[in-house]
Amino acid sequence: xxxKLNASTVKERASYALNDDFLRKAVKFTTEKLKVGxxxxxxxxxxxxAWRERGRLIRLxxxxxxxxxxxQFAEHARAQGVHIHFASSAADAVNIAxxxxxxxxxxxxxxxxxxxxxxxxxxxxxEKEEIEAIxxxxxxxxxxxxxxxxxxIIIPAIHRNREQIAELLSEDAGEELPADTTILAGYVRxxxxxxxxxxxxxxxxCNFAIAETGSMVLFENEGNARMVTTVPKxxxxxxxxxxxxxxxxxLEVMATLLPRSATGQKLTVYMSVITGPRRAxxxxxxxxxxxxxLDNGRSLQLGDPEFQELLNxxxxxxxxxxxxxxxHIGGHSYxxxxxGPIGAVLTPALNKEVGEWDDIADASSLCGxxxxxxxxxxxxxxxxxxxxxxxxxxxxxKWDERLAFKxxxxxxxxxxxxxxxxxxxAMGQKMILKDGLIKTKLGPLKGWNSHRHTDKLADVSFRDxxxxxxxxxxxxxxxxxxxxxxxxxxxxxxxKQKRNDGGQSDE
Amino acid sequence: xxxxEQDAFMQHIANKLGRDRVMTKPEHPFxxxxxxxxxxxxxxxxxxxxxxxxxxxxxxxAESFAxxxxxxxxxxxxxEQLSVKHIIHHDLEALHQLALPKQLPNAEVTIWDGECxxxxxxxxxxxxxxxxxxxxxxxxxxxxxxSAAHKGRxxxxxxxxxxxxxxxxxxxxxxxxxxxxxxxxxxGQMPAGIHFxxxxxxxxxxxxxxxxxxxxxxxxxxxxxxx
Numbered sequence: 001x002x003x004k005l006n007a008s009t010v011k012e013r014a015s016y017a018l019n020d021d022f023l024r025k026a027v028k029f030t031t032e033k034l035k036v037g038x039x040x041x042x043x044x045x046x047x048x049x050a051w052r053e054r055g056r057l058i059r060l061x062x063x064x065x066x067x068x069x070x071x072q073f074a075e076h077a078r079a080q081g082v083h084i085h086f087a088s089s090a091a092d093a094v095n096i097a098x099x100x101x102x103x104x105x106x107x108x109x110x111x112x113x114x115x116x117x118x119x120x121x122x123x124x125x126x127e128k129e130e131i132e133a134i135x136x137x138x139x140x141x142x143x144x145x146x147x148x149x150x151x152x153i154i155i156p157a158i159h160r161n162r163e164q165i166a167e168l169l170s171e172d173a174g175e176e177l178p179a180d181t182t183i184l185a186g187y188v189r190x191x192x193x194x195x196x197x198x199x200x201x202x203x204x205x206c207n208f209a210i211a212e213t214g215s216m217v218l219f220e221n222e223g224n225a226r227m228v229t230t231v232p233k234x235x236x237x238x239x240x241x242x243x244x245x246x247x248x249x250x251l252e253v254m255a256t257l258l259p260r261s262a263t264g265q266k267l268t269v270y271m272s273v274i275t276g277p278r279r280a281x282x283x284x285x286x287x288x289x290x291x292x293x294l295d296n297g298r299s300l301q302l303g304d305p306e307f308q309e310l311l312n313x314x315x316x317x318x319x320x321x322x323x324x325x326x327x328h329i330g331g332h333s334y335x336x337x338x339x340g341p342i343g344a345v346l347t348p349a350l351n352k353e354v355g356e357w358d359d360i361a362d363a364s365s366l367c368g369x370x371x372x373x374x375x376x377x378x379x380x381x382x383x384x385x386x387x388x389x390x391x392x393x394x395x396x397x398k399w400d401e402r403l404a405f406k407x408x409x410x411x412x413x414x415x416x417x418x419x420x421x422x423x424x425x426a427m428g429q430k431m432i433l434k435d436g437l438i439k440t441k442l443g444p445l446k447g448w449n450s451h452r453h454t455d456k457l458a459d460v461s462f463r464d465x466x467x468x469x470x471x472x473x474x475x476x477x478x479x480x481x482x483x484x485x486x487x488x489x490x491x492x493x494x495x496k497q498k499r500n501d502g503g504q505s506d507e
Numbered sequence: 508x509x510x511x512e513q514d515a516f517m518q519h520i521a522n523k524l525g526r527d528r529v530m531t532k533p534e535h536p537f538x539x540x541x542x543x544x545x546x547x548x549x550x551x552x553x554x555x556x557x558x559x560x561x562x563x564x565x566x567x568x569a570e571s572f573a574x575x576x577x578x579x580x581x582x583x584x585x586x587e588q589l590s591v592k593h594i595i596h597h598d599l600e601a602l603h604q605l606a607l608p609k610q611l612p613n614a615e616v617t618i619w620d621g622e623c624x625x626x627x628x629x630x631x632x633x634x635x636x637x638x639x640x641x642x643x644x645x646x647x648x649x650x651x652x653x654s655a656a657h658k659g660r661x662x663x664x665x666x667x668x669x670x671x672x673x674x675x676x677x678x679x680x681x682x683x684x685x686x687x688x689x690x691x692x693x694x695g696q697m698p699a700g701i702h703f704x705x706x707x708x709x710x711x712x713x714x715x716x717x718x719x720x721x722x723x724x725x726x727x728x729x730x731x732x733x734x
Contacts, residue, residue, distance in 0.1 A: 025715070030715045034713060047543065054537060065522050067517040067518075067528050068529040068530070070516075070517065079694070084514055085663065086513055088519075137652045137712045139712030140711065155711065157712055165713055180512045181714070182718060185718040185721055212690075215697065215701075217663060221710060221711075221721075222709070222710050223720040223724075230664060241520075247686075247690070249539030251538050253540055255647075255682060263711075265685070266561060266647045267648075267649055267682075267703060269565070269706050270704060271705075272702050275700075276697075279655075279698075279699055280658070281621055281656035282621070282656050285654065285660060285700055295519075299520060325634055367533070380650050416638065447609055454712035478676055
């Protein structure tokens with residue numbers, strides 16, 4: 001079994017993950033598969049950039065008019081008999097849900113996958129009231145048995161292998177189950193069937209809410225979300241307040257972007273559009289339906305030019321699969337519900353307390369793969385830089401880092417100082433060079449050299465070789481064929497022209 | 508929930524956005540898919556082919572028939588082959604005409620007629636559910652099922668196997684066409700449940716190893732029929 005990850009810094013949590021060979025391989029294998037699936041699916045569809053841009057515009061527009069669309073949604077949902085609640089904080093949302101559960105004298109709750117419900121920790125609150133809360137997504141059920149949080153937004157049990165899962169399920173079943181996927185899944189199907197039929201309340205998240213119709217939409221592959229919204233008498237849906245789009249037509253765009261980005265599917269096996277509780281003559285579906293609309297720190301991003309686009313996120317997980325850091329350290333290293341690049345930005349943003357989550361923004365190489373993968377083009381890598389800046393501005397910077405940058409500033413401010421520093425370095429390094437590499441773990445080199453080696457300073461520096469380099473280039477330019485030069489100049493003019501036109505066309 | 512709390516919630520959002528509350532419908536110039544997609548239409552034959560290819564690619568079975576008589580023969584043969592003991596189907600004329608109780612005397616047939624008690628439990632015990640699609644979408648390989656008193660959601664969800672009959676004339680090219688049809692429904696006319704179903708229930712949660720039939724039906728047939 002894996003150690004419980006209760007270390008307090010990203011570095012400590014990541015070192016657990018890095019020492020777990022299976023975890024690293026499993027995360028790498030699965031994210032690679034999802035990433036390749038996504039690329040294939042988007043290539044097959046064609047015009048992916050036009051779809052992405054359209055998705056971004058719809059999300060931007062909706063957030064810009066969030067109060068209007070939420071009001072419209074609430075009105076239309078109420079007209080269908082839905083109870084709408086507003087919760088400013090996680091605690092408010094939990095209280096509202098518990099009051100409903102008490103009023104219904106509920107003993108048992110079945111849940112379909114919902115990141116918001118993880119965010120507000122409703123399971124623990126229900127347990128305290130001695131109400132059974134069962135996760136019904138296969139992966140979620142497994143990690144619930146293990147007492148863990150999801151480590152991937154789409155594949156929650158990505159970090160566990162088949163033998164570990166067989167062990168957990170055998171304990172649950174009270175009999176030995178073989179490590180065979182079909183048998184394990186079959187056991188869960190049978191076990192949860194009974195739970196669905198007995199449950200008093202079904203709890204769901206919400207992928208999208210439709211303002212014009214008052215509907216809530218769920219994407220899933222297993223059918224458990226359909227179970228949860230079909231069988232129990234009462235349905236409670238937790239909805240992040242930004243999870244809204246204007247119309248069903250806009251849903252087509254989201255349905256084109258979300259499954260492809262998440263798993264490479266053209267559409268998830270089930271997409272359910274649920275509009276109000278069952279009608280008077282219906283024999284299934286919930287009799288009572290509640291939607292709890294949650295703020296819990298989301299409004300902190302509204303009107304903030306650097307972070308408002310965070311609210312555009314459609315929770316597909318593509319940025320996790322693309323992220324070289326996530327692929328190595330896995331989801332639990334991020335220390336909260338949301339992991340990967342989106343988690344690195346979202347967690348500090350939702351939590352107000354920049355200090356407490358300050359090191360998460362550092363767990364990134366700022367390579368921008370997350371932005372390229374994002375179906376609604378959220379500039380996550382820029383946001384990570386803003387977060388770092390805010391952290392320093394608030395005085396959470398480290399003293400040694402400050403000192404290092406002061407020193408860097410001093411040295412680079414004057415060309416003589418810089419030249420002398422490089423000379424000094426070239427001489428000084430002779431003492432610590434081994435096989436042409438710097439391997440010492442002294443002082444500031446410890447962190448880097450614990451895992452790799454530092455290259456030595458070049459024998460002849462770039463500055464020193466500049467004169468001869470410049471000469472080379474001059475000669476090369478003279479030697480350039482006239483035709484080649486013309487072609488290159490024309491290309492340069494074209495590029496400039498294009499940049500001036502501004503690429504904002506949508507199709 | 509008092510309207511006061513709602514107003515406070517909305518006012519907070521407006522304050523954060525640095526403006527007054529927006530009370531009139533804003534212009535939404537980016538509604539729906541990009542225009543090249545809104546104009547995207549395939550010929551009927553191509554639609555059918557594309558639907559079948561998408562549906563079978565995700566592990567579903569698909570067949571095309573000329574008449575409901577052919578569909579009936581196929582359903583009866585399939586039920587016999589799967590040794591089906593309990594069938595449940597929507598309360599629709601097209602399904603009554605299959606005359607399943609007569610054709611399959613060894614199977615118990617339940618009709619979701621909105622009157623009989625304990626229909627959910629019966630659906631949970633059924634081996635085979637049979638429904639008729641309201642729409643289908645070629646580009647995504649999906650069928651669309653709308654709930655009603657005589658068309659329970661459980662029928663397409665709880666049985667082990669599922670047969671969906673798809674009339675050719677409800678098979679459209681894109682999801683957007685279905686959405687625009689749904690938007691035509693008047694206020695309060697939307698069914699409580701609209702389900703886009705694209706193949707058998709599946710999961711990749713255990714070591715990314717694909718498992719079929721996790722909670723919903725693992726065996727799904729789409730039977731396309733001309734009339």
